[in-house]
Amino acid sequence: MMNDPNINTSFSPKIGIFWLIMENGVPRFLTDMVSVNEGEQYGDSVTWSGHYDFWEKIRTQKKTPLVSRVPLWSEYEEWPRGRVIFNKKHNHFVVYADKKILTETGKQELTSTFSLPGNQTIFKKDGHYVSVRQITI
Template identity: 35%
Template sequence: MSTTFTDPVVAIPPSVGIFWGVPDGRRTVLVTDRTPLAVAETYGDCLTHPHGHYEIWETWRALGATELRRRGMPAAIAGHEYEELPRGRVVYMRTPALFTLYADRHLQRPEAITELVRLFGLDGERHLVRSDVHYRTLG
């Protein structure tokens, strides 16, 4: 399930997935691809999203700038490689029963974390934010 903007009135179930911070004019917009925890894939002792950053990004890029805008997504996606922009992943650790947001340091600002918590339905859920070598912006 791909999302860019979520209606604040609609309840989002706790989810895992991937995300980026994408330039959109003078601001950065968080775009996500997420899976509700109830149908997430098992990966060791974790529950995770079944798709990778490259796979999803290339699907979006193939849409082109016009179609991305039509879908409410930033057109900048069409002009960047997936690793050029800050990104991250949300996974659920079954032991100790908490969500971990692995995020590029550029996305570890309080306002971005608050928005990620909302976009992944983690309000009221135990979660922590961590850095990881996989989620460092190149460039």
């Protein structure tokens, strides 16, 4: 666990990973997130989790209710996805995502879901997160 007194967590922003999935005909975000203080140091940034590991964890759950059935029948890289990190050097959050997610609605949903401060959040397309599914928000 990381504890950095320079990070203001009074508004409880989160970092982590996400997908935009289609479930029962409705697009929704599937997320794995933690507070910034619970994240992992990675250079000048604080990050959390890995897409593949989380997807496989959901896929293999036996005793607890699934947060989504989508991982049972599809692969993690099929869906638009992304990551929220905190850049300590510049004191802001960065949302890296598939461009399909970076609509005004998508940005608003992610800002709300991760409790991100609008004046400290940057959204960036990332070629690493390119999906084959045609889904928009």
